[in-house]
Amino acid sequence: MIQHLPILQVIIPLLAAPICFILREAKLVRWFVLLANIMAFVVSIMLLQQVNVHGTLVYTLGGWEAPIGIEYRIDELNAYLLILVTSISTVTLMAAGSSLNKEMKESKQTYFYIAYMLCLTGLLGILATGDAFNVFVFLEISSLASYTMIAMGNDRRSLWASYQYLIMGTIGATFILIGIGLMYMMTGTLNMHDLAERLVEVEQTKTVFTAFAFFLVGVCLKLALFPLHLWLPNAYAYAPSIATVFLAATATKVAIYILLRFIFSVYGFEFSFSHLPLTEILVSLGLVGIIAASIVAIYQTNVKRLFAYSSVSQIGYMILGLGIGNKTGLTATLLHLFNHALMKSAIFLALAGVVYRIGNVNIKNFAGLGRQMPWTMAAIVIGGLSLIGVPLTVGFVSKWYLVLALLENGWWPIAVLVLVGSLLAIAYIWRIVEVAYFKAPLQNNQSHKEAPPAILIPAWIFVIANFYFGIDTSFTAGLSERTAELLFGVVK
Amino acid sequence: MTALSLAFTKDLFASVMLTGIYSLLSAGFFVLMDAVDVAFTEAAVGAGISTILMLTTLTMTGRFENRKLHHPKIALSVVIVTGIMLVMGTVDMPAFGSPSAPAQTHVAPYYIQQSAQDIDIPNIVTSVLASYRGFDTFGEVVVVFTAVIGVLALLEFARVERADSEKPVPMLQHKILRIVSKILIPPIMLFALYVQFHGEYSPGGGFQAGVIFASSIILYAMLFGIEQTRKAVSVPVVKVLSALGVLIYGSVGIASMLNGGTYLNYSVLAENDVTGQHIGIIVIELGVGITVATAMILIFLTFARRIGKTEEETA
Numbered sequence: 001m002i003q004h005l006p007i008l009q010v011i012i013p014l015l016a017a018p019i020c021f022i023l024r025e026a027k028l029v030r031w032f033v034l035l036a037n038i039m040a041f042v043v044s045i046m047l048l049q050q051v052n053v054h055g056t057l058v059y060t061l062g063g064w065e066a067p068i069g070i071e072y073r074i075d076e077l078n079a080y081l082l083i084l085v086t087s088i089s090t091v092t093l094m095a096a097g098s099s100l101n102k103e104m105k106e107s108k109q110t111y112f113y114i115a116y117m118l119c120l121t122g123l124l125g126i127l128a129t130g131d132a133f134n135v136f137v138f139l140e141i142s143s144l145a146s147y148t149m150i151a152m153g154n155d156r157r158s159l160w161a162s163y164q165y166l167i168m169g170t171i172g173a174t175f176i177l178i179g180i181g182l183m184y185m186m187t188g189t190l191n192m193h194d195l196a197e198r199l200v201e202v203e204q205t206k207t208v209f210t211a212f213a214f215f216l217v218g219v220c221l222k223l224a225l226f227p228l229h230l231w232l233p234n235a236y237a238y239a240p241s242i243a244t245v246f247l248a249a250t251a252t253k254v255a256i257y258i259l260l261r262f263i264f265s266v267y268g269f270e271f272s273f274s275h276l277p278l279t280e281i282l283v284s285l286g287l288v289g290i291i292a293a294s295i296v297a298i299y300q301t302n303v304k305r306l307f308a309y310s311s312v313s314q315i316g317y318m319i320l321g322l323g324i325g326n327k328t329g330l331t332a333t334l335l336h337l338f339n340h341a342l343m344k345s346a347i348f349l350a351l352a353g354v355v356y357r358i359g360n361v362n363i364k365n366f367a368g369l370g371r372q373m374p375w376t377m378a379a380i381v382i383g384g385l386s387l388i389g390v391p392l393t394v395g396f397v398s399k400w401y402l403v404l405a406l407l408e409n410g411w412w413p414i415a416v417l418v419l420v421g422s423l424l425a426i427a428y429i430w431r432i433v434e435v436a437y438f439k440a441p442l443q444n445n446q447s448h449k450e451a452p453p454a455i456l457i458p459a460w461i462f463v464i465a466n467f468y469f470g471i472d473t474s475f476t477a478g479l480s481e482r483t484a485e486l487l488f489g490v491v492k
Numbered sequence: 493m494t495a496l497s498l499a500f501t502k503d504l505f506a507s508v509m510l511t512g513i514y515s516l517l518s519a520g521f522f523v524l525m526d527a528v529d530v531a532f533t534e535a536a537v538g539a540g541i542s543t544i545l546m547l548t549t550l551t552m553t554g555r556f557e558n559r560k561l562h563h564p565k566i567a568l569s570v571v572i573v574t575g576i577m578l579v580m581g582t583v584d585m586p587a588f589g590s591p592s593a594p595a596q597t598h599v600a601p602y603y604i605q606q607s608a609q610d611i612d613i614p615n616i617v618t619s620v621l622a623s624y625r626g627f628d629t630f631g632e633v634v635v636v637f638t639a640v641i642g643v644l645a646l647l648e649f650a651r652v653e654r655a656d657s658e659k660p661v662p663m664l665q666h667k668i669l670r671i672v673s674k675i676l677i678p679p680i681m682l683f684a685l686y687v688q689f690h691g692e693y694s695p696g697g698g699f700q701a702g703v704i705f706a707s708s709i710i711l712y713a714m715l716f717g718i719e720q721t722r723k724a725v726s727v728p729v730v731k732v733l734s735a736l737g738v739l740i741y742g743s744v745g746i747a748s749m750l751n752g753g754t755y756l757n758y759s760v761l762a763e764n765d766v767t768g769q770h771i772g773i774i775v776i777e778l779g780v781g782i783t784v785a786t787a788m789i790l791i792f793l794t795f796a797r798r799i800g801k802t803e804e805e806t807a
Contacts, residue, residue: 004749004754004755007745007749007754007755011742011745011746011755014634014742015738015739015742017634017637017641017738018637018734018735018736018738018739018742019735019739021641021731021732021734021735022732022735022736059754059755060754061626061627061754061755061756061757062623062624062625062626062627062754062755062756062757062758063748063753063754063756063757063759063760064623064624067598067599068599068602068603068624069624069625069627070625070627070628108645111641111644111645111648112645114641115638115641115642115645118634118637118638118641121634125631131628133625133628134627134628134631137628137631137632137635138631140631140635141631141634141635141638144635144638144639144642145638145641145642147642148638148641148642148645148646151642151645151646152645152646159646178578182581184595185585185586185593185594185595186585186586186594187594187598188593188594188595188596188597188598188599188600189598189599198594198598202584202594205584206580206581206583206584207581207582207583207584207585208584209581210577210578210580210581211581213577214577214581
């Protein structure tokens with residue numbers, strides 16, 4: 001069975017989805033989905049072990065060697081992200097039962113779980129595959145499923161948010177498809193490994209340049225890079241809480257993975273950073289994103305929206321790290337992928353707890369919650385500290401690497417701006433802290449109990465992970481460094 | 493030209509019809525480029541099913557655009573920039589139809605030369621779709637399935653259940669239409685099955701067959717009313733079938749894994765490689781056909797059920 005691990009990673013959740021549709025009973029589906037998720041998680045751990053022992057794993061689908069057929073190609077980068085996605089999705093699902101019971105009818109929940117599984121399938125499929133067109137197919141699966149999940153939110157505005165995301169996402173996907181189509185036209189292959197070899201010959205042509213540009217814009221739409229982020233705040237704010245946790249922690253990360261994969265493994269560092277002023281573009285967009293989105297976040301009254309804007313700014317950090325174009329910068333990006341997922345899952349899960357008790361996340365209603373729901377609020381605050389980058393949390397580790405990378409290039413003014421971004425993060429976190437801990441509860445909000453343990457425990461798993469990976473960085477930082485070396489090693 | 497008038501018209505009914513024409517014209521283009529299978533799909537899906545679905549939506553929303561919400565200038569400039577980029581990209585493209593283009597010289601020759609030996613079916617497109625790149629096709633089926641889940645999740649519960657609703661049968665007065673279509677529906681279904689099982693020899697396959705089959709049911713629904721159709725076609729069964737289609741496809745992969753091959757390797761399914769390929773392709777095409785047909789029927793029925801409701805609300 002060991003040699004089938006790469007494909008099992010994807011088809012376990014994939015086949016679980018239609019089975020859920022036949023099972024129908026929401027309670028049954030819930031346990032089944034959780035089981036499938038745990039299996040996927042175990043597979044991802046085994047995959048990483050295999051990669052560590054044997055190096056890159058190649059799995060030919062249908063028995064046809066690439067580039068004739070489609071292959072799955074797992075190296076350290078995918079294995080790392082596969083673990084990230086499956087672990088987060090598993091822990092999030094533990095909280096799903098009680099949160100969903102509160103937010104939607106039982107008859108609807110089955111559909112939510114199916115959409116969740118399909119979305120997971122899509123994300124894992126993108127991560128595992130070594131074929132450019134296959135990326136597009138699975139991108140469609142994950143996008144469609146996430147539009148569905150977002151539209152299932154309680155608020156009627158969720159429909160509009162989902163529609164916005166659908167339009168933007170479809171444009172992004174079309175751009176990606178145009179890019180892939182042009183690449184195929186110039187090389188005659190869709191396999192990434194093969195593309196990398198054959199692109200070199202036609203490197204100078206305008207068509208390849210156009211392909212790269214389209215692909216880049218498409219992916220940046222998907223990963224919500226400022227100023228293409230407009231779909232994200234509403235989508236996160238009005239989606240069901242569980243969907244927000246899952247999407248915020250994984251979907252944009254996978255989009256960044258696509259970006260990394262194509263910049264480094266397909267086009268190669270040389271092409272990406274010398275043919276295009278990629279450093280300038282990414283660094284400036286990243287910086288503007290960090291600062292602008294953080295400022296907007298300060299003025300939000302819906303706390304979910306606030307953290308959604310914070311996500312946009314955090315994506316700015318990741319893109320900045322990538323744009324620096326040295327190994328430390330890439331390490332920072334990879335670290336922040338993982339770390340940001342941990343912070344945001346902790347925060348959004350805690351917010352799911354708030355929704356469970358209060359029904360909304362308007363900042364007014366947070367008054368006095370520090371005393372009424374101490375554990376929930378503590379989770380949000382710790383997540384917030386991590387966002388700011390306080391030592392002992394994961395946020396500190398990735399910012400540390402980022403600043404190091406900037407100083408390595410001697411770009412200290414940018415390093416200063418990064419720190420300004422952290423100050424802005426203090427401002428928006430402080431607003432919540434102030435309301436929650438220093439204001440008396442509202443008249444009608446006197447007696448709120450702590451969030452149910454089913455939500456609290458998963459949230460605290462993430463909080464503890466925030467500390468654990470903040471103190472013992474050997475797993476994340478070690479792996480990120482090795483991956484960064486690998487990606488730069490591909491470059492000739 | 494169609495696209496231009498499409499962009500300018502305010503009449504939604506006209507624009508839906510224009511998209512239909514647009515699809516049909518593109519189908520013509522695809523035929524010119526010798527992509528008969530793609531043309532077939534475009535004609536069936538683009539000109540057929542999606543036009544019907546959009547028209548169904550129109551019966552609910554009304555015929556004309558009412559407000560301008562967007563900033564046309566920004567949108568226009570984005571479109572222009574995109575257009576310029578695309579034209580720029582064509583500068584270094586290999587000439588259209590050139591035999592020395594990379595797309596013609598790398599993997600394509602393998603498909604053309606080896607397909608007969610590996611898989612031994614006359615339609616190479618089917619062998620690429622179903623076997624060489626079978627996993628992509630599996631992904632596409634899952635996309636269709638995801639769309640069904642999306643539609644059902646959003647619309648199935650949005651209506652009020654009424655037990656004894658006698659909705660007006662829309663086309664009761666059109667005797668000729670009713671009789672002609674009654675005669676036509678069985679041949680359409682038969683044709684769908686032909687396309688389904690003949691996909692290896694001529695253009696066609698599960699996707700097209702599924703769509704054609706679904707359109708026969710939809711034709712029935714349009715003429716004899718939704719409720720009548722729901723009696724003839726049990727919705728829970730259709731739902732199970734749509735999931736089953738995906739599972740059939742997926743289980744072929746599992747079967748080949750159990751037989752010692754990699755996922756979706758049909759060669760290991762039988763003693764002989766080529767026979768194995770044949771079995772694999774027929775079974776997965778069946779899975780595709782089932783999921784696509786049931787998906788279209790489900791989407792149409794779910795949409796159409798809303799029609800009565802909106803009428804009631806306005807009344």
